[in-house]
Amino acid sequence: MTITPLYAGALAILFLALSYRVVQQRGHGVSLGDGGDQELLRRIRGHGNFAEYVPLILLLLAMLETGGATPPWLLHLLGATLLLARLLHGIALSYTQKWKFGRFWGTALTFLLLLVTGLLCLWRGIAALLV
Template sequence: MTITPLYAGLLGLLLLVLSFRVSMQRRRHMVSLGDGGKPALQAAIRVQANFVEYVPLALILLVLLELSGQPPALLHALGAALFLGRVLHAQGLTSNPGGKSFGRLWGVLLTWLMLLAAALLLIVRAITGL
């Protein structure tokens, strides 16, 4: 296995960046627990939490696809979609904490499309053996 570890590593680094952003917002606003009603801190917390909600299952799906022998190009496309989706989501929600943005929309869509494609591929593989 070489493809999933690449994306797991990249996503691990991204989680560290997102966690650091939460810590810096906490320090800036002097809030140790909760969000203190600060929109920038609320956004940073949600970006990090959203990442943690989606990425673990997505990586499990990706590793199962890799173990099932799916083509490397497909695995890279799914991994890249997940990584780009998470970066776009973080950028979009950070730049516009209270509303809609290009990054937030496309970040969520890329993440969902990756999950959908990976899940369907695994279901087809399980049913048909392909």
């Protein structure tokens, strides 16, 4: 596997940045939960949303890569789109208050990737059963 680790590594660095943003805001006195701090809540959700979607999509991408039937250009397209989607969404939630473009397109692309990678894996699984 050579393609998935490229995007997993880049996404890990983005996750670290989102994690740091939460820890940085917690330095203002809230050690658990959000304490009613709207800035902290946004940062927590940016971090949490990343943690909710990225691992599954990376796992699906890795399964597609290890099977060998998915062309490398498609794997790169999926990985790059995931990175773009999570950058847009992460910036929108953790770094800004109302960047609707980033939040909308980050979410839309993430959902599209979840659908496409899910369908591709399902197709591979069904095709393997029929052989």
